[in-house]
Amino acid sequence: MMKKLLLLLLLPIFQWYSSQITFDTYTYSFGPDPYTAHISGQGTIYYTTDGTDPTVNSSSVMYNLDLSISAVTTVKAMLKNLSGEFSPIFTKKYYFGPFPHKTVYFKKPPTWANVCSFSNSYDPELALDIYSGPQMTPVCEGWYSGNSAFFVGSVTFDNCIYPQIPPVYQHFNIVTEDTVYYDYSEGPITNPPACVLAVSDPTQSIAVLKFFPNPVTDFITIESDINFQTYEIIDLAGKSFGKKFFQVKKSKRPHYQPEFTY
Incomplete structure (x- = not known):
């Protein structure tokens, strides 16, 4: 009776394990040499590297897949286990090359004398900066600009006080993939003022x-x-x-x- 109960308890665990795809935790290289992404599963792995969902007509291997990564690549894979059951589609993004540079804009609180910013990478997970980052440059109408570099990451703006001793230290944080326009009183905005647009993209200068x-x-x-x-x-x-x-x-x-x- 005890053996049967143990088997019943182990069955869901085995079914879960046999329908999983395992990706390497190492997902980034600065280059210039390619690196290998290792993907494994208990059965046939159907996969794509162009961002589309895999089907039974996609490329496939049994048990283990090694891919050479020399560019930013989105891998999607599904598993047909040994019982013939299909798993959901699993997705993993592998990064390659230097982090893309991004311009960040921040409108500071009127009580701040200076503004600093620092960034960290969320995907891939890498620590880039520590409190507090470099000072930002005044732009116009209370807006400041700075530079960050990451694929997907966070940008934190603070008042350049170091070490940070609350309540003196204050900060505002945002997670982003794109250019940041952050107003301290509103948060991220999609309608930055004309003076900021004119600085960030001269082709968007405002004509009166x-x-x-x-x-x-x-x-x-x-x-x-x-x-x-x-x-x-x-x-x-x-x-x-x-x-x-x-x-x-x-x-x-x-x-x-x-x-x-x-």
């Missing part, structure tokens, strides 16, 4: 435009710091009424009067 009169009769005047070359008028249905060059009137600001009559 003034149109008059409104409503328009025969002529419309456009004032702008941007030297536009042509204009086109399109109605609400998408029909074009014409496309011509601007006629420029010299002044402190360029005034453009199109030679077009409605």
Whole structure:
């Protein structure tokens, strides 16, 4: 009776084990030489390396799979165990090469004299910095910028006090894969101010435009710091009424009067 009970207890454990895929815990190399990812399972392993879900038509091996990693690679695998049962799809991302650099922006609390930032890698799990990081650079309107490097990681902003002795020490933390815009009063934001966008991407500089009169009769005047070359008028249905060059009137600001009559 005791043996039967023991077998019944061990059966769920065996079923769980026989339907698992095991990935290496080592998932990163700075390069330049490739490294090997070792994947194992008790049965047939169906796998892909292009991010798609594996099927029975995917590449397959029995028991053990060794992959040479020379670029960031997402491995997806499922197991057909010795009983013919299929496991769920397992996913593991292997990293290769230097960490990509990211720009981080932070709007500091008005009580802070300085702002510092430091980062750590979450995937792969590596410790990068310690409290407190380098000082950030003032940008505009209370915003500061700094640089971090990771694939998926955390960025912490603090007031550069070291050693950190609460309650003097304060910090704000975010986990990210992309560029960070973090307002201390709102958290991560997706609508950074125009001055920050102009600094982070000069191609997104804001153009100030003034149109008059409104409503328009025969002529419309456009004032702008941007030297536009042509204009086109399109109605609400998408029909074009014409496309011509601007006629420029010299002044402190360029005034453009199109030679077009409605």
